Amino acid sequence: MGAETRQAELDVRDLREADEPAFTGLAQRHRRELHVHCYRMLGSFEDAEDTVQETFLRAWRRRETFAGRSTFRAWLYRIATNACLDLLAKCRPEPATGGEVLWLQPYPDRLLDELPAAGADEPEAVAVARETIELAYLVAVQHLAPRPRAVLILRDVLGWPAKDVAELLGDSVNSVNSALQRARAGMREHLPAQRQDWTGGEEDAGTRELVRRFTDASLAKDVGRLAALLREDVRCSMPPTPGLQIGRDAVVADWIADGFESLGSLRAVPTAVNRQPAVAFYLWQEREGAYLPLTVDALSITGGAITEILIFHDDQFPRLGLPERLPADGTP
Template sequence: MTQASDTQAPSDGGTAAPVAPAGEFPALADGYRRELTAHCYRMTGSIHDAEDLVQETYLRAWRSYDGFEGRSSVRTWLYRIATNVCLTALEGKDRRPLPTGLGAPASEPGDALASSTEISWLEPAPDPMVAGEASDPASIVGQRESIRLAFVAALQHLPARQRAVLILRDVLRWKASEVATAMDTTEAAVNSALQRAHAQLSKADLSQDTLDTTLDADKQAMLDRYVKAFWDKDIAAIVGMLTADAVWEMPPFTGWYSGPEAIGKLIDTQCPGGVNDMPMVATTANGQPAFGLYMRQPDGTFAPFHLQVLTLRGTKVEHVAAFFDVDLFARFGLPASLPADHLAR
């Protein structure tokens, strides 16, 4: 089959419609851009790559639209093309890890920080680019769970074709026969790849069902205290909001830190900011609470320092990924700087 083939029935429950003229292709296809971006992000771990691959998907689809016979939905057809575009792009490329995925033991907070620009790190994704807008609450929850940072990080441990099979089967709920057609393979090969992918994810003790996605009033109050604790550089307060097995990692630095005491010492001794030096501005990433942390400058203003993406367990912080890529601030719609009279909110 070709990447533009539409020989299968729609996997999204839709009814195949008569094929519209080629001039109507943009109107038919543009509504799927966000979910296709999420799909390519799950596959690649990079929001930059995902945007490029979605553009390539639409270009290929537009070029081959005259051959689309309407035997599947446009959505299903676009997902097939996007999956194959991703698989081609991933050939010969290393997976995108977080520091915990490098295989090294936890670091000591007193050790010198080492960074690597040679590693293509996993990137966070702004919610407006990847979070779905389904009307069904259950669908919204499912879509958000499938872009959670921990889940995307776990996917990166899988070979690309296993990753594609797991996403198509478990996230998009395609039938094995549909996946086999889309990936030009057999149902037996699909089922085998899915079994191996599940075994790999089970080692990480992670599935979509284990992710805590709710944000109630108690958790929001804790997040407010978390922001204040950084503004005050109150190490005891920060430590008190971490779970006993909390993890802190901060690409492109290769080390990672385990446990409240180690994390507290890291912030106390390695973070250059002092009291009233580190305001935070709230955002969301991967369906999770996130904050742009700013650092006071000699002139009193505040400049971007890192973007924190938090994973919560109950009313405590289980995991912090602090991304030291200040270019992320613009991508997340965060201010390029804060004035000297900015007050923590």
């Protein structure tokens, strides 16, 4: 018996015989990456959190089924994927439609920084990790039916072989390959037409300047200056509130209809979600004597113009690590 085989058998025995605290400690090492995997599947930070907890519970209860044919990490991914599919079947049997995802929630960059870093010799892995966490990807993938969605994420994001995906889903390799082709076609319908239409890459000076101009125009409540920053085909939505606006004129008309120009005094704090620039806005509340959370605006930027604005409600501020209030001078 080789050394690797003996070590594998030892690992399996240790895992099966571990008490609950020891088992949990092993599983917790993979918490962040499992959470991000569930988030891609579900589009909701809160649902992903619940599903990771369910994953760990199922893993503990089924630890005797871990046979060591795959790594402990891959075994957890299998359980997490099935937990996501179970939740979708129960709560969201139909995928998103119409280009918006009402259950979409942002993912804080500070938590994404906890993921294991790809090596310097893996630029493609770095690009995939970044692009597949952006909000445009999340919106597009939520338009896929659950099983093709799982196939796409397992194959194209995690890089699993078709054979392993087929085993997880209890399906044939041919069926998995067919589902992957359908999923890729579905993604093309909802993603920007060109790869360069992703925000992509590290934030450059041009992006920072555009975010600054967006922030300044918003604080001034200058709709005309804001309109000049938008691409003609810009998209704007505010989950979970229904109503996707497409096109500069529609977005501007919606801002005016909502009385944006008549808002009280605003302050802003720069932040980042889903590897995209974002701005947290605070509105002055006289009774509180402070600026209180209003919205978080996540921006997609292409070729020097804003191509999408996803506006999230004030309930997202605590998760994003943002101040719960700003004093009268507006400093965080």
